Amino acid sequence: MKISFSEKTSAEVQIFLVSEKSSLPAAAEALNGQQDGLLAEALKTGSFAGKVGQVASVVLPAGSGIRRAVLVGRGTDEADDRTLERIGGELYKAMAHAGFSAIDVCDVTDTEAVRIALGVKLAAYRFDTYRTQLKEDQKPTLDTVTLIVSDGQEARTAFGPLEAAADGTYLARDLVNLAPNDLYPESYARRLEALSEHGVEVEILGEAALEQLGMNAMLGVGQGSVRESQLGIMKWMGGDPDEDPVVLVGKGVCFDTGGVSLKPGAGMEDMRGDMGGSAAVAGTMLALARRKAKVNVVGLVGLVENMPDGNAIRPGDVLVSASGQTIEVQNTDAEGRLVLCDVLWYAQEHFKPRAIVDLATLTGAIVIGLGHHYAGLFCNDDSLAEALTRAGQTEGERVWRMPLGPEYDRQLKSKFADMRNIGGRPAGSITAAQFLQRFVQEGVSWAHIDIAGVAWVEGEKAVTDPSWASGFGPRLLDRWIAQTYES
Ligand code: BES
Ligand code: MN
Ligand code: ZN
Numbered sequence: 001m002k003i004s005f006s007e008k009t010s011a012e013v014q015i016f017l018v019s020e021k022s023s024l025p026a027a028a029e030a031l032n033g034q035q036d037g038l039l040a041e042a043l044k045t046g047s048f049a050g051k052v053g054q055v056a057s058v059v060l061p062a063g064s065g066i067r068r069a070v071l072v073g074r075g076t077d078e079a080d081d082r083t084l085e086r087i088g089g090e091l092y093k094a095m096a097h098a099g100f101s102a103i104d105v106c107d108v109t110d111t112e113a114v115r116i117a118l119g120v121k122l123a124a125y126r127f128d129t130y131r132t133q134l135k136e137d138q139k140p141t142l143d144t145v146t147l148i149v150s151d152g153q154e155a156r157t158a159f160g161p162l163e164a165a166a167d168g169t170y171l172a173r174d175l176v177n178l179a180p181n182d183l184y185p186e187s188y189a190r191r192l193e194a195l196s197e198h199g200v201e202v203e204i205l206g207e208a209a210l211e212q213l214g215m216n217a218m219l220g221v222g223q224g225s226v227r228e229s230q231l232g233i234m235k236w237m238g239g240d241p242d243e244d245p246v247v248l249v250g251k252g253v254c255f256d257t258g259g260v261s262l263k264p265g266a267g268m269e270d271m272r273g274d275m276g277g278s279a280a281v282a283g284t285m286l287a288l289a290r291r292k293a294k295v296n297v298v299g300l301v302g303l304v305e306n307m308p309d310g311n312a313i314r315p316g317d318v319l320v321s322a323s324g325q326t327i328e329v330q331n332t333d334a335e336g337r338l339v340l341c342d343v344l345w346y347a348q349e350h351f352k353p354r355a356i357v358d359l360a361t362l363t364g365a366i367v368i369g370l371g372h373h374y375a376g377l378f379c380n381d382d383s384l385a386e387a388l389t390r391a392g393q394t395e396g397e398r399v400w401r402m403p404l405g406p407e408y409d410r411q412l413k414s415k416f417a418d419m420r421n422i423g424g425r426p427a428g429s430i431t432a433a434q435f436l437q438r439f440v441q442e443g444v445s446w447a448h449i450d451i452a453g454v455a456w457v458e459g460e461k462a463v464t465d466p467s468w469a470s471g472f473g474p475r476l477l478d479r480w481i482a483q484t485y486e487s
Contacts, residue, residue, distance in 0.1 A: 001124040002144045003117045003163070005155040009148055011102040012067040015091055017074040018043065020050040025107035027148075031069060035060055039069055051075060052086055053463075055094040070095065070103075081115050082396050088119020089463030095142050096124070102144040113147040114158045120145050121166045122464035125471075127177040161291045161482070165395070168287030168474030175279035176455060176469030180255035180272045185222070185230040185303035188254060188275070192232045192282060192301070198289035205231040215342040217321040221335040222304035224259055224312025231343065232278070234299040236288045239485075245296040246481060247353040248285075249343050251336045251360030252278030252303040259332030260308045261315060273469060274336070276455030277359035278303065280473020287478040295485045300347055302339040306332070318417045321345065323439055326417040334421045336362045337432055341439040348441050354485070355384055355445040358436065359473055360452075365428030367453040374400040375472065376450035378433035384445050391480035397472055399449055402430060409434040449473075 016028035022043055024032055032039040038058055042048070048056040054073035060066050072091045075083055095103050108116060128134060149155045175183060175191070183191075189204040196202050207228050210219055215231070222229030232252070235245070253274040257263060263271070278301035285299045313319070317329045319338065322345040327338065340358055347356055366376040375392075377399040379385035385401050392399045408430045411423035419438060423431025433448050440446045454472045457465055 001121060003121055003159070004144065004146045005113065005117075005149050005152040005159065006146050007149065007152050009104045009106060011104040011144070011146060012065075013070060013095070013100045013103040014066055014068075015070045015072055015095070015103055015105045016107050017087065018050045018071045019074050019077045021077070022050045027107045028069065028071070031066070035064065039071070042071060048073070052083060053090050055090070068100075079112070081394070084112055084115035085119035085122065085396065085464050086462070088116035089123035092120045092123040092142070092145070093463055096140040097137065099141050101141055102146065103142065104146045104148050106148045108147065108149070110149045110151055110155050111158075113149045113155055114162065117145070117147055117159050118162045118166060119464050121163060122169065123466055125170055125173055125466055127174065127467045127469070129177075130179070164290035165287045165475045165478040167290050168283035168478060169471035171286050172276075172279040172283035172474055173467055173469040173471035175282060176273045176276050176471070177467055178272070183275070184227040184254045184305055185252070186228055188252065188303050189230045189232055192234060195234060195282070195285060195289065198286060199236070200285050200289050201235040201237070203233040205233070213322055213346070214320070215322045215346070217319045217327060217338040218302050218304060218342040220313045220317070220319045220329070221253070221259075221306050221338050224309035225305035225307040227254070227305045230303040231346065232299075232301040232303060234282065234285045236285055236293065236297045238288065238293045239296040243296050244352045244354050245298045246485060247347045247351055247356045248281045248297065248299045248477065249340060249347055249356060249358035250278030250281035250299070250301040251275065251340055251358070251362065252301040253336060253339065254303060254305045256306045256333070256335065257308060259306045259312050259335060261332040262308055263333060270456065273456045274361050275303070276361045276451055276469070276472070279471070280359045280451065280477065283471060283474035284477040287474045288481070293481065293486060295481055297481060298347070298351055300343050302343040304339055306335045321439070325419065325438065328414040328417040328420040330420045331422045334432070336360050337421060337435045340436055344436065344439040348444060353444060355381070355447070356440070357388070357447045357449065357477065359449045361455050362450045363429040363432050363452055366450040369429060370400055370453055372453045372458050374398045375454050376429055377401045377447060378404055378430070378450070379447040380404065380437065380440065381445040381447070384447050387484050388447055388449070388476070388480050391483060392476045395475040395479045397476035399476070402433070404430065404433060404437060409437075
């Protein structure tokens with residue numbers, strides 16, 4: 001999908017946004033005059049009332065240059081960013097299969113145009129990798145959307161970073177959508193290495209290196225799998241070479257069967273998405289590189305597969321984490337925290353993070369608590385929590401802060417080891433976060449984002465979120481980094 005900005009119209013299809021007041025915008029009015037009132041007539045016929053999602057299409061007589069004018073509802077004249085994105089998504093959806101390859105979107109302000117363009121881009125995502133029988137009419141014909149603005153150069157400049165973030169969303173969606181027989185730790189590592197084309201430095205550590213480092217909690221999760229566990233290290237060094245990095249950490253459980261504490265069969269296929277946190281991190285690294293962000297950011301992803309097997313970890317096993325703290329495994333399905341605790345240790349052992357943000361599809365409990373509309377935010381630093389909350393609001397990837405505290409931490413007491421890996425039924429998402437916090441050193445600013453409810457789309461799909469994987473994360477993180485460290 002090519003999205004461009006121009007000061008002049010050229011496509012044979014022109015889109016006009018009409019509000020619920022249902023009067024034609026200026027450029028449409030001019031065309032209406034030339035066409036004997038055809039557009040005004042279209043406004044009055046049928047059920048078109050200018051609502052977002054409504055479309056009325058007018059075929060124009062041959063010889064008029066333009067073949068079609070399409071009226072697209074915009075709701076109010078003062079649509080907010082989220083609505084503008086939705087309008088972009090709706091107009092893409094209406095035109096994607098209409099048989100035209102190019103459309104112009106007319107009569108929008110330059111700022112509106114930029115957000116509408118983002119909506120078009122997000123809605124145009126497809127994941128057809130495994131489809132061999134798509135019919136021609138199932139493939140989109142539309143490949144160029146041009147937004148008509150007063151200053152094309154300025155609009156392009158404003159769209160650049162948003163498009164970069166959306167490229168990150170695309171990558172995250174692809175990774176989450178891929179089948180677990182295609183995307184396993186080593187094949188995932190190869191995909192991360194491809195980020196070096198964009199200027200991201202990528203290093204992969206295999207099991208021998210992880211053993212050397214003593215990352216036995218993470219290795220424990222992967223030991224029941226025939227696939228070798230991998231630690232992915234991605235660096236975007238766009239800032240001052242002496243500047244300490246922001247560190248992003250992602251849970252990359254390529255498939256989570258639960259291990260010996262096996263999950264029920266129904267719905268287990270969704271656990272292909274249990275690497276959504278790592279996908280958010282990879283997507284953010286791409287976004288930073290695409291927009292050449294002037295900041296240093298390190299992305300660390302723990303890539304493993306959680307399988308039951310003769311060699312798998314058992315409930316009752318005690319693991320010695322890289323930090324030296326010992327963990328009694330009471331449930332092999334609480335594996336994400338075992339991966340993350342060692343990666344968090346790595347982050348602090350090898351870098352001096354200005355802040356650490358980890359993302360993980362960590363608990364089913366967060367889905368019970370917040371559903372599919374907010375990710376859970378756990379944070380030891382109020383200003384970091386506020387900045388992440390604000391960035392999430394701005395980009396429509398919302399987080400809701402949850403509490404932490406010693407009373408929750410006590411639920412992790414073990415009879416045998418420094419801690420156990422589950423905290424019992426009450427407050428399951430909070431005790432998971434408490435577990436992680438035990439691996440965060442004094443004075444380190446840290447946030448954990450539990451994305452189990454938002455990494456893929458359950459139920460009603462937003463038009464800007466057309467596939468199973470939402471690609472949650474890169475827009476939020478990229479915005480937070482830009483706002484906090486680059487201005
Ligand atoms: N990957 C799951 C969490 C999850 C559940 C993500 C549903 C997305 C949708 C995680 O590894 C897990 O199994 N957590 C357990 C923890 C429990 C054993 C303490 C859970 O939530 O049931
Ligand atoms: Mn699990
Ligand atoms: Zn999991």
